Amino acid sequence: MKQPIHIAVTGAAGQISYSLLFRLAAGDFLGKDQPIILHLLEISPALPALQGVVMELQDCASPILHGVIITDDPKIAFKDVDYAFLVGARPRSADMERKDLLQVNAAIFSVQGKALNEVANRTVKVLVVGNPANTNALIALSNAPDLKPENFSCMTRLDHNRALSQLAEKCDVLVTEVKNVIIWGNHSGTQYPDIQHAKVKDQGALSLVDHNWFENTFIPTVQQRGATVIKARGLSSAASAANAAVDHMRSWVVGTSEGEWVSMGIYSDGSYGIEPGLMYSYPVTISNGKVSIVQGLDINDFSRQKMQLTETELKEERSAIKHLLS
Ligand code: NAX
Numbered sequence: 001m002k003q004p005i006h007i008a009v010t011g012a013a014g015q016i017s018y019s020l021l022f023r024l025a026a027g028d029f030l031g032k033d034q035p036i037i038l039h040l041l042e043i044s045p046a047l048p049a050l051q052g053v054v055m056e057l058q059d060c061a062s063p064i065l066h067g068v069i070i071t072d073d074p075k076i077a078f079k080d081v082d083y084a085f086l087v088g089a090r091p092r093s094a095d096m097e098r099k100d101l102l103q104v105n106a107a108i109f110s111v112q113g114k115a116l117n118e119v120a121n122r123t124v125k126v127l128v129v130g131n132p133a134n135t136n137a138l139i140a141l142s143n144a145p146d147l148k149p150e151n152f153s154c155m156t157r158l159d160h161n162r163a164l165s166q167l168a169e170k171c172d173v174l175v176t177e178v179k180n181v182i183i184w185g186n187h188s189g190t191q192y193p194d195i196q197h198a199k200v201k202d203q204g205a206l207s208l209v210d211h212n213w214f215e216n217t218f219i220p221t222v223q224q225r226g227a228t229v230i231k232a233r234g235l236s237s238a239a240s241a242a243n244a245a246v247d248h249m250r251s252w253v254v255g256t257s258e259g260e261w262v263s264m265g266i267y268s269d270g271s272y273g274i275e276p277g278l279m280y281s282y283p284v285t286i287s288n289g290k291v292s293i294v295q296g297l298d299i300n301d302f303s304r305q306k307m308q309l310t311e312t313e314l315k316e317e318r319s320a321i322k323h324l325l326s
Contacts, residue, residue, distance in 0.1 A: 004035040004066045006121075008081040010112065011088020011130060012040035012070070013050040015235065019242035020085065021053065025062040028246050029083075030253070037067040041077035041088065074115035082121050085245055086112060086140065089130025099320050102132060106321040109136040113143030122147065125252055125289070128154040129245055133187045134265050134279040135317040141267065141279075142325040150291065153252070154265030156183040156191065156281035158237065158244035162225045163193045166218055171200045171208050178205075182283040183222075183263035184303075185310025186317075191281065192306035193222035197297055215302075255286045261294050262286075272299060272307065278314045 007024060009017055017040075023029065024036060038057075042050045047070065054068050071077050078084060090104045109128070116126060124147065128137035137154035141147070163181040168174060179199050184192040195214060198205035206214065221228075229237045251262050261283040270276040271293045283294040299307070318325070 002034055004037045005030060005083070006037050006039060006079075006081045008039040008041065008077050008084040008120075010041040010074075010077065010084075010086050013042050013046040013053055014088060015238040016087050016129065016241045016245070018053065019239040020087065020245055021057060022060065023242055023246050025057055025060055025065045027062075027064050029250055032064065035064050035066040037069070038065065039077045039079070039081055040068060040070045041074060042070070042072060043088075044072045047072060074112050075119050078112075078115050078124075079119045080121055081124055083249060084116065084120065084124055084126045085129060085249070086126060086136070087129045087245070089136065102135065102317060102320050105130065105132065105136050106139050106324045109139040110143045110324045113140035116140065116151075117144035117146050120147070123289075124151055125249065126152045127245060127248055127252075128152070128265075129241065131187070132317060134281070134314055135321060137265060137279045138267075138277075138318060139321060139324050149267035152267065152279075153248070153291070154187065154279050154281075155241075155245060155248055156187050156263045156265050157248040157251075158241050159183040159187060159191055159193060159222060159225075159281075160263040161240070161244055161247065163195070163218075163222045166221055167195055167198060167200065167205060167209075170213065170218070171205075173200055177201045179260050180283070181205075181263075182261075183281045184307045185281055186314050187265065187281065188310075188313060189223050190310040190313045191223055192303070192310055193219055194303060194306075196300070196303060197283075219306075251286055252289065252291065255288065256284075260285075264291060266291055266293070269293070271295065272297075273304075274307065274311050275315065278311065278318065280311065280314060 092101045133154040141152040168178045181198045182194040195205040264284045265281040268274045268278045268280040284291045
């Protein structure tokens with residue numbers, strides 16, 4: 001019998017977790033023969049609701065779920081964890097400006113970064129989902145000096161999956177026949193969903209769709225997809241976000257296939273002229289848990305301008321919370 005692996009999930013009583021936890025307990029992340037112990041973090045007022053979610057987890061009688069810890073203390077939640085899904089965040093209320101949202105979440109992620117630094121396994125893989133995801137991840141890693149920036153990532157995989165699916169639909173092919181779309185930059189409306197290097201059945205995507213569709217339909221559809229889902233459902237994306245979180249972490253663990261890449265928000269090393277030290281989404285390949293930015297892609301003026309626009313937003317977010325970066 002394999003030893004159980006410890007996985008932390010924050011915001012565990014929220015709607016993304018209501019899908020994510022059951023996917024983890026079903027073995028969709030680490031496999032159906034890998035026991036897991038879930039460490040669930042919530043704010044104190046949400047602990048009663050979390051008890052209800054835990055009852056439902058128990059009622060699944062999952063053979064791989066060997067334990068559940070619930071707590072409102074990050075140091076208990078992150079103790080010896082191998083993986084951390086940081087989903088919990090404060091949503092924006094009606095009276096809140098974007099900069100207030102940045103501040104309240106920055107405070108949450110600095111506390112969580114410090115706790116990870118103190119008690120998590122040194123090889124912990126951290127995925128930040130809670131928004132503003134890129135900047136929250138930057139705050140968490142800045143508050144975890146004993147961990148490496150490579151321990152941290154943020155999620156643009158939902159945007160990546162949305163891009164794959166939109167392009168597949170347009171070309172009337174299966175989603176498995178589309179590869180190498182890219183999400184550059186921030187998980188926000190300024191992100192740049194790029195198909196200039198994408199392949200559809202091994203043909204260049206831009207030889208199959210016209211530039212006008214790419215620029216005026218595809219890009220805004222992917223950028224605005226979250227808002228469109230909220231409009232239709234009355235709630236933000238949850239099951240698809242949980243699915244993307246599983247995809248992201250699974251790629252990190254099992255790696256990417258030969259000739260294929262995925263999008264991941266990671267600590268910029270300056271590749272493609274992006275300022276080092278921002279959490280920026282890049283195309284990456286992964287092997288043995290090591291994430292490498294895909295190098296050498298030709299970037300034309302159209303792309304360059306869009307990559308810089310989203311970089312500028314990330315710089316602005318960073319300067320709004322710079323007092324919390326150590
Ligand atoms: P919910 O509001 O349903 O759940 C969030 C949960 O986090 C709540 O139960 C809340 O009590 C908890 N929480 C708040 N502060 C906490 C803290 N300090 N420690 C632990 N838990 C805390 O939101 P949900 O729909 O689950 O979305 C969660 C986050 O994901 C939001 O920030 C959302 O904007 C973000 N998203 C990010 C996406 C991405 O692609 N990166 C896509 C989906 C989603 O919009």
